[in-house]
Amino acid sequence: MNVLLDQDGTRRIDALEEYEVFDAASDPAFDDISRLAAQICNAPVAVIALPGPDRLYLRSAYGLELGEIRRIPLALEKTVRNSEIYEVPDARLDPSYPAGILFSGRSYRFYAGAPLVTPSGAVIGCLSVFDAGVRRLSQAQSTGLAALARQVIGRLELNARVLQMDRAARARQRVESALTVERNFVSAVLDTVGALVVVYDTAGRIVRFNRACETVSGYDFPSLVGRYAWERLIPDAEIPTAIKDFERLSSGGFPTAFENSWLTADGHLRRIAWSATALLDPQGQVAFVISTGIDVTEQLAAEATLRESEARYRQLVEGSLGMVCTHDLQGRLLSVNLHGAQSIGRRVNEVVGHSLAELVPYEALTMFEPYLKRIQETGEAEGILHLRHTNGETRIIAYRNKLIHVPGNEPHVLGFGIDISERVRAEDKLRVLIRQSNSILESVGDGIYGTDLEGRVTVINPAASQMLGYKPEEILGQKLHNLIHHSHPDGSRYPVTDCRINRTVINRDTIRVSNEVFWRKDGTSFPVEYVARPQIESDGSSGEEGKAIGVVVAFTDTTERRALDRMKDEFVSTVSHELRTPLTSLRAALGLIAGGALQRRPEKLRQMLEIAIANTDRLVRLVNDILDLERIGSGQAELHHTMCSVDDLLHRATSLQQATDSKGTVNITYAAAGVNVWADPDRILQTLTNLISNAIKFSPSGSSIELSACYLDVDEAEIQVRDHGRGIPTDKLQQIFERFQQVDASDSRAMGGTGLGLAICRSIVQQHGGRIWATSTLGEGATFHFTLPTRPANKLR
Secondary structure: OOOOOOHHHHHHHHHHHHHOOOOOOOOHHHHHHHHHHHHHHOOOEEEEEEEOOOOEEEEEEEOOOOOEEOOOOHHHHHHHOOOOOEEEOOHHHOOOOOOOEEEOOEEEOEEEEEEEEOOOOOEEEEEEEEEOOOOOOOHHHHHHHHHHHHHHHHHHHHHHHHHHHOOOOOHHHHHHHHHHHHHHHHHHHHHHOOOEEEEEEOOOEEEEEOHHHHHHHOOOHHHHOOOEHHHHOOOHHHHHHHHHHHHHHHOOOOOEEEEEEEEOOOOOEEEEEEEEEEEEOOOOOEEEEEEEEEEOHHHHHHHHHHHHHHHHHHHHHHHOOOEEEEEOOOOEEEEEOHHHHHOOOOOHHHHOOOEHHHHOOHHHHHHHHHHHHHHHHHOEEEEEEEEEOOOOOEEEEEEEEEEEOOOOOOOEEEEEEEEOHHHHHHHHHHHHHHHHHHHHHHHOOOEEEEEOOOOEEEEEOHHHHHHHOOOHHHHOOOEHHHHHOOEOOOOOEOOHHHOHHHHHHHHOOOEEEEEEEEEOOOOOEEEEEEEEEEEEEEOOOOOOEEEEEEEEEEEEEOHHHHHHHHHHHHHHHHHHHHHHHHHHHHHHHHHHHHOOOOOOOHHHHHHHHHHHHHHHHHHHHHHHHHHHHHHHHHOOOOOOOEEEEHHHHHHHHHHHHHHHOOOOOOEEEEEOOOOEEEEOHHHHHHHHHHHHHHHHHOOOOOOEEEEEEEEEEOOEEEEEEEOOOOOOOHHHOOHHHOOOOOOOOOHHHHHOOOOOHHHHHHHHHHHOOOOEEEEEEOOOEEEEEEEEEOOOHHHOO
C-alpha cells in the first residue's frame, strides 16, 4: 500500500476528516459531476477519488463499479501531488507506466486528473478520466475538468457545512439545499466551460443551453427553451440531416460525433463540431441527450485560406521563370518546378529524388560540400551553382537558399535560382570589349575624352590626362569646359554657351576645329586640333537614333606640328637662300665668260672660272649634306654595326683631314687608349671628319686639335674633338646642332660651310644610341663630345 503519509498526506487526512467523507453515503451530485466530466472530456470512465489513510475511496465512478481500492494508482498519486491538471496522453510512451495505467482491474493508455484543492490549499483527492485510446484534452475540456474539480470541493464544503449546521433535525432541508446547489452547480459548470453545451429531451426539445451557446448563436436561453433546434438554429438545407442525427442518438446510437451549421440571430452561419451522448435514467432508458460542441468556423476558414494560399504558392512556383526547388541536408532533391527542370533539359521526375551533385559538372564539385556545410551551419547560403544541361552546356544559376524547420518534420532547404548563363557570357564579352577599348584608349597617342550632357567628364585616356597635366581622378566628374576650355588663345573668356563642343549635342553633327587652345593644370595653354562627335543612344526597339547622351572629343597637341611647319618654312627659306647665293655668283661669272668680256683678260677669266668652280663645289656639298641629313633622319641610312677600334677611326680621320688641309698650319693629335666601340665605322668616320673640319675652320694657324677617347663605363665610351679657336657663346652651345645654324651668320660666307655638318653629326650619333654636346670657353676654344655604345644593345646591362 502506498498511502502518502508525509506532511502533505497528513494535511490531506485532516481535511478529509474535516469534510467527513470516509463514512459519508454516496452523493448523486458527484455522480453527475463524474458523468458530466466524462461527457465533456469524451471519456468512457470518470471517477472522483479520495485517498484515505489506508485505502482509496471512490466517491463517484462513471463507467465502472464503485468500490474501495487498497493500492493507490501511481497516476492518481501524481495528481494529488500537483496543484494543476496531470495528463498522460499515451501511457505506453511513459516509462512510469510499463503496463499502462492500471485502475480497478483494467489498463488504460490515456489519463487526465484535476486535483481537488481545498480553500486552505490541501489536496484531498482528484477528479480523473480514463480512456483506452491515445489522445489529449482540448483547452475547453481542460477548463471544464478543472471547473468540475472545483465544484467537487464546493460540494464537499457544502456538505460539511450543512452537516455541521444541522446533522439531524434538518436532514430533509439539507437534501433539498444540496439539490438546489447541485442544479446551480450544473448551471454554473455549463456556463463556465468554453465548449457549447446543449441538453435535449427525448423529443428533441432544448432543455439546457449554456452561455457559450448564447454567445455563438445570439439567442438567449429563454427564447429557445422548449423549442427544437431546427426551428431557429439549423439552416433549412440541413434540417433533414439534423433530425436524422437526433433520431439516431435517441434510439441508442451514442456516443457520436458530427458537424452542422447554426444560423445565428444576425443571419450569419457558424460551423459547429459536436460530440453527443445520452444521459440514462436508473432504468437505463434515454432521459436526455447532451451535446458538447466547438465553433470551428474560424478553423475551417483558416484551412480554406491555407488551401488557397497553397494553391497560389503552387501556381507562383510553377509560373516562376526561376528555378524553385527543395532538397534535404544531403543535397537530395525533394521537389523542383517545371521551369527549373526544363532549364537543364530535363523533366521533373528525372531529377526529383536524385542528388544535386549528380547534376554538377566534375570541375565544380569541390564547391558542393562547402555549400551543404554552410547552409547547415548558418541556415542560409547564396552564390553561383553550375549545372549540366543535357546538351552538354553548363548552365550558371545564381541562387539564394534558406534552411526551413517544420515542427515534426525533418528540416529541408528551400532554394530559388535564376539562370544567368547568358548574362554571364554577355558580361564576359563586355569585359573583353571594355579591355579592348581601354587598351585602344591607352595606346592611342591622341587625347580622347567623353562628357555627359552636363559637360562632366565620364572617360579620359592617359594621353589626354598627360597633355592636360591632370591625373584621371582629378578630372573625372568635373565640367571640362571650366578646366581646359575656359579662355580663347588671347586669354579672353570663352563662354560655355559659345563652346562648339557643347553645341554638337544640340546640332547632332560632327565638327573639326583647328584654331583653338586647351589650358593645362599649370595655367599654360597649347594649340589643339580636335574632332567632337555627339554620342547618340540608339532606340533598340525601332533601330532609329534616340537621344543624345554626351560628346566624345579626340584632340591633338599641334605645338610640335606648328613648330615643324615653322622649321619647314625656315628650312625652305634657308635652303633657297643658300642655293640662290652660289647660283647668283655662278651665273654672273658664267655670264661674263659667255659674253666674251674677259677674252682679252686671261687672269680675270681664270678668276671667274675659279669662282664658278668654288660655287659649284659649294652647291654639291649643300645638296649632299641635305640628302645625308634626310636619309639619316628618315632611317633610310642603314647602319652596319661592328666592333671598331677608336684608335683606327681617329687615325683615318686625321689622315683624311691632313691631306685636304689647305692651310697646313694646324697640328692634329689623337690618343684613344685602346677604346673599342660598337658602331658603323663609315658613319663615325663621317662624324669625326665633320667635327675635325669644323675645328680646322675656326682654329688659328699654328694651333692644335686634340682627338681623344675613353671609357665612361663598361657600356659606353666618349670621344672628344678639342680646338683652340675663338670658342662658342654659352647661349649657342645647343643651337649650333640645328640645321643651318652658325655661331655667326657671316661664317657661312667666310668659311664656306653649309650649316648642316653638326646637324648631320647629331643625327648619326643619336642613330647609334649616343649623345653629342659641346663645351666651350670664349677665346680658349671649344670641345665637342659624343658617346657610343661599347657592345650590342641586347648585351647592355
